[in-house]
Amino acid sequence: MQTNVIRMVIADDHDLVREGIHVRLASESYIDLVGEAKNGREAVDLCRAHKPDLVLLDVSMPKLNGLEAASIIKEELPDTKILFLSVYDNDEYVQEALRIGANGFVLKDVSKPEMLNAIRLASSGATYIGPRLSKSLAASTPSRGHSAQDYGLTNREKQVLAAISRGMPNKEIAETMNISVRTVESHRMSIREKTGGGNAVMLTKIATELGLT
Amino acid sequence: MQTNVIRMVIADDHDLVREGIHVRLASESYIDLVGEAKNGREAVDLCRAHKPDLVLLDVSMPKLNGLEAASIIKEELPDTKILFLSVYDNDEYVQEALRIGANGFVLKDVSKPEMLNAIRLASSGATYIGPRLSKSLAASTPSRGHSAQDYGLTNREKQVLAAISRGMPNKEIAETMNISVRTVESHRMSIREKTGGGNAVMLTKIATELGLT
DNA sequence: TTTAGCATCGGTACTACTACTGATTTTTTG
DNA sequence: CAAAAAATCAGTAGTAGTACCGATGCTAAA
Structure with missing residues (x-):
């Protein structure tokens, strides 16, 4: 973010969703929507072309899914922030998204203010994870050892x-x-x-x- | 959050830091500071007594550190949101914090607006991770990279x-x-x-x- | 063929760890 | 509160590893 305008690309395979996002963002003067993709491949190409500050990616998309696309984008454009959009409150996706280096993960039923908040935070380099996802994240991550045999260590x-x-x-x-x-x-x-x-x-x-x- | 007032407890072993936080929060009408602790044990006790909406925990504290205190609080009061404060941009702490179910993690050099933002987000059930921490989080989970270095071993x-x-x-x-x-x-x-x-x-x-x- | 690297072994002195025994204080718990 | 568990520290003796010093053959490349 060199200026205070956030240049962003959005990617979702459903026209309806894409249009909905478009409408929401169009009224915000500090957001410049520089491209819209309907699959992961297009999203990557658009990012290569426009080098946006932030890309909003649907998790499930044809050609390349959001996570795969994000990996490529993160590698080629480390400064481009990534915000995921998903219908699933699946913690595995969140985990993987964080691993890739995503700056946010929100469900598709987010309110407009919450969504704008997520966009601002993500573009500032922080990480935002939507309410219900936080829960699943907390419940999930016990993959690190734990339980099973603690050997009774203090x-x-x-x-x-x-x-x-x-x-x-x-x-x-x-x-x-x-x-x-x-x-x-x-x-x-x-x-x-x-x-x-x-x-x-x-x-x-x-x-x-x-x-x- | 039943009301729109956020009842919170803060915990930090340094008086100066605690006072600084106090001053920052005192001017916010929607925040009700119900207790201040100077170690992990006190933090747990205060939470038990006041059942706050959110507790702001320093990571390193005597008696019980922030992470240990958080584990206990999360277990006894699942609805109490937890926001961590740390001087270290150590990804291990962030990982562990998320595992416990924290709703946020910020560094001690946060600006006031950023801090208030984190508090609001955390108390709403979302998860906020401060800018520099996001980087270390992303970098922390590298997917198996071979260095091709032999070190010239025979x-x-x-x-x-x-x-x-x-x-x-x-x-x-x-x-x-x-x-x-x-x-x-x-x-x-x-x-x-x-x-x-x-x-x-x-x-x-x-x-x-x-x-x- | 000389040089260089590798693998082999020994001495000595030091530091790190292991294996006990035993003790006090704090913390947790019933 | 009393008992149990955890955390703290100390003595002593032995084993394992570190950090140097050195040496001898052997092979492969300059």
Whole structure:
């Protein structure tokens, strides 16, 4: 954003939706709609041609879906912000979108002000995730280890284990945690007892297994 | 949000920061500051007592850090929205915050309008992630990139490195390779020189990076 | 053929970690 | 509040790894 006008491209395979968005945005003076695509391929081409500040992408589209298109756009035009639009409150899509580097994800039933808010935030470089999606995001992301086998590790032990897996020697761990080396050794020993892990490398494997990376 | 007033609790271990927030929020009529905590434990207690709409948590605090406090609050009061405040643009924290179910994450250098925006969005159930954090979030989940760097390791060194990454101590490596421990140490040392890797854990990371798993 | 790199081994000194034992204080919990 | 769990620290002894020093053959390239 060099100026305060947001130059944007929109992409959705449904004419009706595209027109609806068009109407909503047309009345906003700070938005300059520079292109409209009806599939992912067109969206990518339009972005290449116009280098917009922001592209509003429907998730499900023919040729290239929104996520695929976003990957390409992000790679070629890192400064172009990406805002996803979806009918599905599917957390997998949100996850993937964030992984790609999206700056927002909203459902198609957003109100006009909420949508404009999302556009402003996304173009400013922040990330906006719509209300119902936040919930599914919270409920979903336990893919990082957790549950299953915690080996009964305490918080402190987990912290130490995480530090070990980052390659820190006990001395450094002690310093960053503001405790003595002996205490770190204590924790380390109980970690080994609980997990059955041997040396630092084995403990690292267990750490990644538990998602403490 | 049953009414349009946002009842909130703030928590930060630095008086100065807390006062700054207080001043910022006091002038906003739609915000009702119902409590201030100076550590995680107090934050949890205040939330239990006041059941606020939103709690603004510093990430690093004594007793219980912000993330730990948030876990407890989310569990006991699922309707209380959580907004994190941090000095670190560390993506790990953001990841963890989202996992817990946070509704926002901003850096301590946020402008007042941005902060108020984040508060409004979070309390409405959406999720707001501040500008610089979005970048680290995007960059944090890189999809397997091979560096094609060999570091100029010799065959023997690669074998040793692979063994190290399997968690074998030098003694075992020496036995399975039918060489002396000193030789393994020699190889190990040149591996460290060439790769810049420090201890066993670091070497393991390099090994996986080179696909020697 | 000389140079260079590789692989092999040894000495010495130091640091990091392991394996116990035992203790105090704080925190959590019933 | 009392019991249990967690977190803190210390002693001692042993093992593993680090960081240097050096040496000997062996092979492949200049």
